[in-house]
Amino acid sequence: MSDPFAQVVALLQPSTPYSKIASGAGRWRVQRSEPGRPFYCAVLEGACRLAADGNEPLILAEGDFVLIPAVHNFSTSSLLAAGPQDLVVAPTLLANGEFRLGNAHGPAEVRLLIGYCVFDSPDAALLVSLLPRLVHVRGEKRLATILQLVREEARSQRPARDIILARLLEVLFIEALRSTVGTSASPGLLRGLADDRVAGALRGMHETPSRPWTVAQLAKEASLSRSAFFERFHRALGVAPMEYLLAWRMALAKNFLRSGNLAMTEVAQRVGYSSASSFSVAFNRYAGLPPARYAREQGEGAE
Structure with missing residues (x-):
């Protein structure tokens, strides 16, 4: 039997060439609006808030993974109420290589691995339209195992770290999509396969x-x-x-x-x-x- 999901992913040719660790403390809010750039976020420690157009606001906790295949207007923020005055224009680069949101001093209250995927298919817009608008995965054992490997690799300075991290993130991307089943998913291929x-x-x-x-x-x-x-x-x-x-x-x-x-x-x-x-x-x-x-x-x- 054919596997429609595997065929779509193979044609998409996903890769994750860009990622960074961001930490937050105090009040902060980041607004993003970059259509066509698939965004992902893995919560390594702590918790934060995600608000995306067309979806109910989410509280993201440690171990959660979020993927937005085609970025639309959304924001991430601290659990503390954050207003326009807390909007982060340019995060502070810390000595440990993290990008700090909010208070640049003191311990981090949340730590995130964030980045953008790249779809090498010239027909990516069509294929992305078959995917859910937002994927939020929590409590999946397989994904948690991969996320643990991502967390360990992101914190290390071992040889070939960036290559290993990129491959792990590609697997994480596919696993996150595969775990999104059921009628609760937004219209698309995965909901059809359910x-x-x-x-x-x-x-x-x-x-x-x-x-x-x-x-x-x-x-x-x-x-x-x-x-x-x-x-x-x-x-x-x-x-x-x-x-x-x-x-x-x-x-x-x-x-x-x-x-x-x-x-x-x-x-x-x-x-x-x-x-x-x-x-x-x-x-x-x-x-x-x-x-x-x-x-x-x-x-x-x-x-």
């Missing part, structure tokens, strides 16, 4: 994207009526079934075109088109340029 009926149709689309799927055939995979399936899929994924299928086919097509290993006819067949010409029309309509030009430009960019 629904047994919808998951059957999703696996079908991912396993054989070349099949000439219809809504009726997908509804059969889900053992639902056509109308019930359409409504349930849209509620779980946030998009209509055929809209999702088109987006997935185009993401695969872009990946095939970037590799440069397949003829246009074979790319077309692998993503469900009977001819190179029909695929070219669909790709041009979706991506805004012909597939041959896309492949050429991607090849030039890799040189």
